[in-house]
Amino acid sequence: MTKKTAMPERIEMLRALMRAKGWDAVVVLGSDPHCSEYPAERWKQVEWLSGFTGEAGDLVVTLDHAGLWTDTRYFIQAKQQLAHTGVELHKMRVPEQIPIPEWLGMALGDDALIAVDGLCAGADFTKSLPGTVISVPDLLSRFWTDRPAIPQTPVVTVDPGESRGQKLAWIRRFLEKNDCDGILLTALDEIAWMLNVRASDIEYNPLVISYLLITREDVVWYVLKQEVEDPDSRGTFELLATEGIRLLPYEDVGLLASEFQGRLYVDVSTLNYQLYDNLTAAGIPLEEGISPVGARKAVKNGEEIAGMRKAHLQDGIAMERFLYWLEKSVEAGREITEWDAAVKLGQLRADQPDYLGDSFETISAYGPGAALPHYVTPHYHAPVIRDEGLYLCDSGGQYNCGTTDITRTVPMGRCSALECEDYTLVLKGHIALAMAVFPEGTPGCRLDVLSREPLWRCKRNFGHGTGHGVGWYLGVHEGPQDIRQNLNPVPFQAGMITSDEPGIYREGLYGVRHENLLLCTGAGETEFGRWLCFETLTLCHFDTGILVRDLLSREETDWLNAYHERVYRTLSPHLPPEIAAWLRGKTQAI
């Protein structure tokens, strides 16, 4: 029995429970108790129920409707995966979007009884639901008999140039300023940053599933797991204990409500509803606000920036070796599938001294697959990369000195005029953002159009954001800044890192995306104020073979030539002579 046929049965099981309990709707969110973007297997509840594997999707089941809410990135994928499941696609990030709370209000009215797994639903979101909300922790566990356990992987410490002590002193000043007695950190990357710890509890994300309470005198880490017996974790836990950090079992966070005294600062965008409900029921005064950790973590310090440069040097070496291998292999007529290419790239990254793993699942997509911005390369029967058209590869590494994320679109041979034009327009968009100069205080949403206008002039566009923040040996997506159509008011600051990844996708044909990571940096002061700009961190050439040169301005050509010269000079000393010579050709000025 395949997954697809199983889905409707699982939804029917859920409906039987709904009828028995008198629930009008069940809301199942694609997140975990920490509102993580990428949940561990245990919390892939939307996938288990619907078969949809996209990285963003929420499910609502009523007695006569089942709907999946996802955004533009996943429309094509959702259409395919939901076919024959009875689950309907509800489109988000489109002008006519109707978010779940509004939809429920319209469908069921204000008298509805709505069940959610409060552990896996943010307090912020759950409070916005209409009707009466019942929180049922681990709601699906009664059906999902082989549900995976909470992951536990070895925990190590890192040294990013700022000690736990310094970070704790900083956050205690924040507590003082905000008249709070404690702060409960719930976002996993914020906890990892705060304690300078890393693990691998979530694939590609070096995180430790845990909660962290910091009071004016005390630090309590809800993490200790009985079964953890590896020396790394033992060493980490002992070190933290000597610094006065108390370690308690993960589940004990539930006792916080009865034990905590005073005013507690919480960020309801990452606090789950179950915990929020416990705390408010216990009468603990909550100060709701944005966690200060996100904004501080986003601004990298000198050592983190130096580490990111080091990671990008190694990543560039792996990428150029990969692109050389790919070109030569396909030229030689060898049968390379998308999967083979992804495996080869992983091996080349693994050769780098500081590499620890990938920062997300490599998207290795030839032709039509690349039209899905978040394509998953199939392990078996993957398409073969032929000697024509476009191959797109979006990948990244976790290094012990930083995190990378790069996309290259590679012409494998003859390309259509439309492919060449799209390829060039997307590069124009990429360069426009990379060259941007802007005043201090500018949020990314105001810069987004720079990368789009070259496409818009030709009435082409892409349905995802242009740039996301990137962590230092942390999540490949982090906030609070971003560059996208949403009007996020967070301004860019020197030290922030962002991706720059415009694209064009033609369903059934191909996709183009060009992505580098950019470091925001100071650009001096004039009588008009203080200025910022971007420095490109990623080191890897763009194939110039199919560029439509007439579409490039002199400034764009100058940028490309200077970037290519830098790529060649930085990487070539670290490459075998034949690859260095090949790269010399690839980076020739146009």
Next chain:
Amino acid sequence: MTKKTAMPERIEMLRALMRAKGWDAVVVLGSDPHCSEYPAERWKQVEWLSGFTGEAGDLVVTLDHAGLWTDTRYFIQAKQQLAHTGVELHKMRVPEQIPIPEWLGMALGDDALIAVDGLCAGADFTKSLPGTVISVPDLLSRFWTDRPAIPQTPVVTVDPGESRGQKLAWIRRFLEKNDCDGILLTALDEIAWMLNVRASDIEYNPLVISYLLITREDVVWYVLKQEVEDPDSRGTFELLATEGIRLLPYEDVGLLASEFQGRLYVDVSTLNYQLYDNLTAAGIPLEEGISPVGARKAVKNGEEIAGMRKAHLQDGIAMERFLYWLEKSVEAGREITEWDAAVKLGQLRADQPDYLGDSFETISAYGPGAALPHYVTPHYHAPVIRDEGLYLCDSGGQYNCGTTDITRTVPMGRCSALECEDYTLVLKGHIALAMAVFPEGTPGCRLDVLSREPLWRCKRNFGHGTGHGVGWYLGVHEGPQDIRQNLNPVPFQAGMITSDEPGIYREGLYGVRHENLLLCTGAGETEFGRWLCFETLTLCHFDTGILVRDLLSREETDWLNAYHERVYRTLSPHLPPEIAAWLRGKTQAI
């Protein structure tokens, strides 16, 4: 006694009253009972108290502080006008801004007693004040003995292609959809649009000071003034009465609270606090929301667009005659002051058949004066326009078929390298927005950067918005869309009109601004969605003499040449031969 020395005395009179009444602060806003951007003389209370004449300024007086809140456009002017008054400048639209409510909270705490003239303070704003608020209508009248009366000017009807009946039917559908029994329109341009009436109650703004109540069966216009005896108004009032519109005295709106039955829709951004307070005290259930009139009024219909084109043809003829006269006069060594130039331009506009008056006070500024984006040309001792450097003229007309707004910066002779560069960069910014293509649903704040990035690349900027909406024979500033740094989410729609007016200002030296009006129009559909672009309405050449051609891209040059060809072909048949020949030269392709 000059105004400037009088100001501190008036503030001291106010403070004596504050002490007697026990008020901790008085808030005086630069608006009228309709939250108008430009109030009539009667409501220029901020100017009367402080001497500041800028178009945007609010005053707060406490027992030991007097402060004026204004934005970047008026910093230089405020510094000059507030010198020696004891009133301090509080800067708005800067990152470190502290708006009045926050400032009062910090300065006085939550126990303060704050007096406002509730007639001249928006409900929205007043509700945001800390402490206890007392509304004292016409608070300043006890001191301001020669305070002007409420203006009353002849009222005429217009025919913009949609009848009062059609508009009333539309808004009644809105009431039905929103389960409301009535809507109270308080914004003067919305009332004028709704009733197809115009007057001149506010200088440059063809408005009738009034309130309009529309219920499901009834229309009540609170406007009738005892003294109005002119035939225009009589005719208008009789016509409206025959259509069933009831006319009541302006002041009777105060009785609404005791007479209205049912649920009333109000827009608290233009409803004054006094009226809001009356209505809520009377227990009338208010549905607070954005008035639907603004968004609909902003989208011009076919007849309004045709009228705007006609107005711009006439305006272009006047402008070209003016620029010819200016160039020839200065070349001939005649002494022309900024004031003389403004008067001449007004006369040339008045020669046009459909001209009714100016749409705002002409800014005629040579050299340093132009560094103030909202400079007021002095009537006496105005600077002489010499045969070098830059002259800036920002002006517009009210025509019975539309409204115009245009800025040209004119090189009068030799210009510095910096002047030439600034002039060229601002034109690049102007063209970038004029050429923009963008998907449906795009708000103006996402387009703003297009006109700034050419300046930003050279670390130059301007402190005002790039574009504002323009009414059809109505206010030269209207919402709800705009193009500026604020994250206003209102999307552009085909039929909306916006200015496009980037600038660079060098204090003490000169200012550059290039402004045309643009009509948003459909640009077709592709597989990536539906598209919009702009069509330039304004018809008047930009002087190409001092352009730094190396800074212009081929696309920009192409746009400029095509625009100039259109300007010449459209205007020349309507110009005297010598001016047409001169314009041929001015519009020569570069």
